[in-house]
Amino acid sequence: MSCPKTEPHVLKEEVLAVGKWVKLERTTYVDPAGKTRTWETAKRTTRPTNTDADGVGIIAILKRTLHRDCIVMVKQFRPPMGCHTLEFPAGLIDNDESAETAALRELKEETGYKGEVVGVTPVTCLDPGLSNCTTQIVMVNINGDDVENVNPTQQLGEGEFVEVILLPLDEFQKKIDEVVQKGNIVVDSKVYIYAMGMSQAFFKPNELPVLKQ
Numbered sequence: 001m002s003c004p005k006t007e008p009h010v011l012k013e014e015v016l017a018v019g020k021w022v023k024l025e026r027t028t029y030v031d032p033a034g035k036t037r038t039w040e041t042a043k044r045t046t047r048p049t050n051t052d053a054d055g056v057g058i059i060a061i062l063k064r065t066l067h068r069d070c071i072v073m074v075k076q077f078r079p080p081m082g083c084h085t086l087e088f089p090a091g092l093i094d095n096d097e098s099a100e101t102a103a104l105r106e107l108k109e110e111t112g113y114k115g116e117v118v119g120v121t122p123v124t125c126l127d128p129g130l131s132n133c134t135t136q137i138v139m140v141n142i143n144g145d146d147v148e149n150v151n152p153t154q155q156l157g158e159g160e161f162v163e164v165i166l167l168p169l170d171e172f173q174k175k176i177d178e179v180v181q182k183g184n185i186v187v188d189s190k191v192y193i194y195a196m197g198m199s200q201a202f203f204k205p206n207e208l209p210v211l212k213q
């Protein structure tokens with residue numbers, strides 16, 4: 001006998017604990033079989049009122065004459081991980097800020113580069129089994145020949161320590177693997193999936209030989 005189908009939905013959200021940046025809630029919801037259940041949910045306290053995205057991630061490609069195109073990456077100590085991470089530049093969206101404006105601001109602050117937005121994703125979820133945290137990924141081109149971008153200077157806030165790492169686009173996955181193999185560093189999954197996609201697109205490693213062009 002099949003279960004009757006219900007449109008799953010949230011019934012109530014009770015706050016269990018609140019910090020300055022994060023809160024923990026108990027979410028009561030109805031599952032697709034019509035049964036009422038609960039879930040432990042983490043949320044940021046900082047989401048702006050004008051958007052469903054908490055933050056932005058920035059895929060910034062540095063283009064310079066006589067250089068290979070590079071992706072601008074950041075390495076930093078992340079307290080929740082207890083180690084360094086390799087990530088795309090990223091940050092929280094300020095109130096009344098668009099994803100595009102936040103991306104160019106965060107890129108300038110974290111890396112010193114001035115970029116131009118060439119694309120933006122819809123709101124995407126980051127870890128939906130744990131949290132409602134969301135991000136928009138913003139694609140940015142950087143003209144590395146521009147005088148403003150020849151000696152980029154970071155504008156880091158108090159307590160921010162960010163190392164900029166340039167990785168060539170045409171060997172992105174290989175270079176990430178080299179960085180990871182060197183030490184105690186974890187790569188962000190968005191970064192690694194992008195790198196795997198690049199490898200698949202460029203080298204088609206999983207295609208049968210007869211289908212390769």
Ligand SMILES: Nc1nc(=O)[nH]c2c1ncn2[C@H]1C[C@H](O)[C@@H](COP(=O)(O)OP(=O)(O)O)O1
Pocket residue numbers: 021022090091092093157
């Ligand atoms: N979960 C957090 N705990 C903190 O103690 N502080 C936090 C949290 N999330 C953000 N922040 C602080 C740290 C910075 O001072 C600001 C802005 O962070 P931002 O640079 O926009 O984002 P990240 O790059 O993801 O840190 O918020």
